[in-house]
Amino acid sequence: MSETAHVLGFEWYEKYPDLIFITVGSAFRTQAIESVAFNADDAVLDHFKTASLLTEFQNRTSYRRFEMPLPDFIRIANAKVVKMKVEGFNEYTVSSFGVGSYAIVSSKFEPFIKQVTILRSKLGSPDRG
16 A cells, blocks of 8 residues: 655744644645544544635645644654544545654654744743743
């Protein structure tokens, strides 16, 4: 069996300091994306709120945005093995990444989290950091 080529992007906004907005997608295929789930070192993380009304379709790729609590994102970023499940209406696809893997996304987590940590600390709230 081979894995599907997925897309995973992430954004942070000062207005929502405890959330990460992730964009998930299926590369080279069009499917209406309903949900996303992660298995990060045997911890299942799912039931994320959608942050876009519908799936976007561009250049034979499907994208949808979701909200993820920052602690869940950090858990995924630090996991040795992550399985990402992208679910559509009648189908799902799975891909893998993790610390030390050759997946491009794996190298993006550390600098992103460092920058989010710096920016959150500048917000000045004693309960954040």
